[in-house]
Amino acid sequence: MVTVADRSSQLDALCDWLRDALRARLDALRGASSEQPRAELDALLDLARADEASAPPIPASLAALSDRFDLRRDERAVLAVLLAAALAPELGRSLGLLCDPLGRDVVTLEAVASLLGFPRTYRLTAEDGVARWSLIVRTAPALSLDPTIEARLAGRTCRDPILVETIALIPARAPLPGWPVDELAEQVRRSVAAGARSVRLWLRGPDGSGRRTLFAAVARALDLTPAVVAPEPAAPTVRAALRLARLEDLALAWTDRVRLPPDLSMPAVQAWLDAEPPPPLLGVADIMVRMPVADRPAKEAAWRTLVPAFSTWPDADRVRLLDGWSARPGQLAALALSGAANPDDAIARLRVDATQRLEGHCEVLETPFEWDDLVLPERVVTSLRELAQEARVLPRLWSEPSIGRLFPQGRSIAALFCGPPGTGKTMAAQVVTRELGLPLFRVDLSRIVSKYIGETSQNLSRILGAVRHTDAVVLFDEADALFGKRTEVHDAHDRYANTETDYLLQALDAWPGLAILATNQRGNIDAAFTRRMRLILDFPRAEAAERLRIWTRLGTTFLPERLRELAPVIGRAASEIELSGAQIKGALLTACAAATYAGAAVTADHLVRGIERELEKEGLGLAPRDRALLLGRA
Incomplete structure (x- = not known):
């Protein structure tokens, strides 16, 4: 461990070395006659270089940096001279005047090479480590250390300005019970031992599912510091992030697709948080991890771990929160930070979170109506009450292994409301949603249908991706616009229309909560959809x-x-x-x-x-x- 005093002493020694080397150069120049031929003068200077060109002392901070970036001895010596010139600017100017072939009063590569006794043809190329990792800055003709690197070598704190808003350390949070932290850490070690130059964890799960927390726990188990890079980083940001990862043993998490520069080595451990699979890279081992789906005991453990006040709330309120809200780890962590004091406050904050997630994708519907506001046949009201009850308890039943194994797919709770306009379909959805204590969002399917091939699927993917993992009831209005009967294929439009219908069938099977479809024309709905409904209700015109x-x-x-x-x-x-x-x-x-x-x-x-x-x-x-x-x- 290098102390502050040791570092100061080492830096002073480096500056003294540069001062002595420049003094020797000056003495050599004073001893030369201005009338001597140029060849004789160059030979005299070469002799002086040979005398003064003992390697500069390397501070411990520079030695460590050289090891991290696999620098050659000559690159390390160049950095040592640049560091000394930065610490003592008057020596830098003297270095240019005495050693640069053109006598320029700035530090140049030619002056540094001359001082170190390197051949006159010495050059640094873009492939050299000091250039690839941007350890030096070239502003023709001057050469200097990168300010962030200079500060680090001198023992000062200096954050790369490019990274101030684009990279952040992931705070330490205890992983939830059952998370495979130790298993993943051991799998990473095996991949590295097998020769992988980097291991990339593709963490699959919705926002708030704990992907960053799990990655951070694995990184810390490997003695690495986890950090996350902001979305859509520019190329200079990516390079700066990779350099920082090399400097500080960071494990980097990328939040979306990013192109990594081929000339820089990657961190030993990375996380890929984008929904799409990472592009394959030579020598990179990819490990796909699906975030664990919490059953009821795991959900309760998450609440107790992340929201300590939860344990003090009444039993009925705890049951209401566990049954009505999925509340993923990220949401619970934010809930704890917000200081939710009671169950009602927690529900209010979860509703706000759901609304913010879907803003711009769906229409938010208020839920002011209660059961007494419905004027419908008794059989319809009874079915609606049963729908609300099932929406509460079915997730709990599916979490039981003996029942859940019978429903490996198709765990959605979907209802189809049919009837002419104005017969109470939307109001019924509002009443059921109010009973569940959830927000209600409406998606008008007729508005996302496009006449252009493939555009409807893109619209669907964008909207369904936003609402799929949100604690809310979703009302798909004008359902026959997309859930209509499939047609015989006569042209490309028919083929794509049927593809979009198939996509919807799969989405409905995997839907994680309550989805209500409303249509004015039941006869137009594809039979494949009606078979997937938990409930089909006809809303007749009022007598x-x-x-x-x-x-x-x-x-x-x-x-x-x-x-x-x-x-x-x-x-x-x-x-x-x-x-x-x-x-x-x-x-x-x-x-x-x-x-x-x-x-x-x-x-x-x-x-x-x-x-x-x-x-x-x-x-x-x-x-x-x-x-x-x-x-x-x-």
Whole structure:
């Protein structure tokens, strides 16, 4: 271990050596006659070089750096001279004046080579270690040490400015029980012993699954320091990161596809965090690791390990969190840092996290409705309650080995809601989602269908990749746009359309949570999709009695003080006009808006006009006789 005092003494000795060498050069020049022929003067200087060219003393910091980068003795000597010139700038200027063939007052490679007694033809090429690893900086004609390298050799702290925002150490966190840290570390050792020049761990799993934490644990088991490189690093950043890895025994994690320069050696251990497989490289051993899927005991252990307050919360709240949220390790670590004080606070923060992950990919739907807000046949409500119950308990059942082995695939909980517009499909999804305590996101499949071949699949991949590993219920609206029946292949468009349908079938099988598909046309849905549904529900148009319940329930909100007086009109409207729940809500809103604008109370005429507006959307209307009937004037 080199102490601060030892380092200072070694650096002083190096500067003294340069001072003595320059003094000898100056004495040789003073002894020469200006009238001597050039050949004789060069011979005299060559003799002086031979006398003064004893190797410079190498500080321990420079010796260690030379070993790390496999530098030759001549490269090490050049760095020693440049270090001395940097520590004592006045000596650097003298070096240029006395040793450079052109007498330039800056440190040049020619001056350094002359001082060290190297041949006049001595050069450093781009293939030499000092150049490949950017240990030196050339600003013609000057030559100097890279500032970061200079600071390191002098014992000062200096972070490479290129890496300030692009590389970060991975904090130490205890790996979760059951993670294969020791097994992976031993596998890495075997690969290195077999001759691999680098071992790359391809860690597969969603964001927040603990990939960085597992990699960091393996790296530390190998006495390496784990660090992660920011996405999309530029080429200079990649080179600087590789140099830092060599300097500080780093194990680097790459977050997306990156092109590594072929002239630089790679870290002994790397991690590949991109979803796509890493490109094969000669001499690199790839180890693919799937992040462990947590069963219920593992989830509970993760909560207790990463969120200590979890152990103090009531049993019912702990069950609610374990059953309702997957809450991967990264999310739990962030939850602990946020200071979640109670179960409700934890759920609120998990909801925010889910919303932020899907922002820009899906539409966030509020979930204000409760079971009492639904006006549906009792059989439909019963099925919806069963769907909510299954969404809570099926993941727990599948985690039991005896049951889970029967469902190696197809563990999705998918429901198909069928029915005309306005019959309550979206509201039912909102009620079920509220019961589960999860956020609800809507994907309008009709908007991502493209007429261009292959573009629909790209849109699907982007959206499904974003929502697949998020704690949320996803409503796929206009499902028949993509879940429609496959067609006979007549051209390339048909072939690609069927490929996209097959892709959706596979995605639905692997879906990890509750997915609700909504369609207005059940007959258009491919049978292969309907077989994968846990539940298929038909939402019929409301009958007269149900319409009256909807009118009355919504009327208590829109016109509580006028409901009794307008009850006859509402009764006739419910009996005679077939409106959906959404249309009834629209009619009441129109009536209230007109009355508010007029500064008056809602009247029967306002209600009838609201009904007309809703019918006009469908190309219908009220005949004078029907209007008079609603107003009680027939």
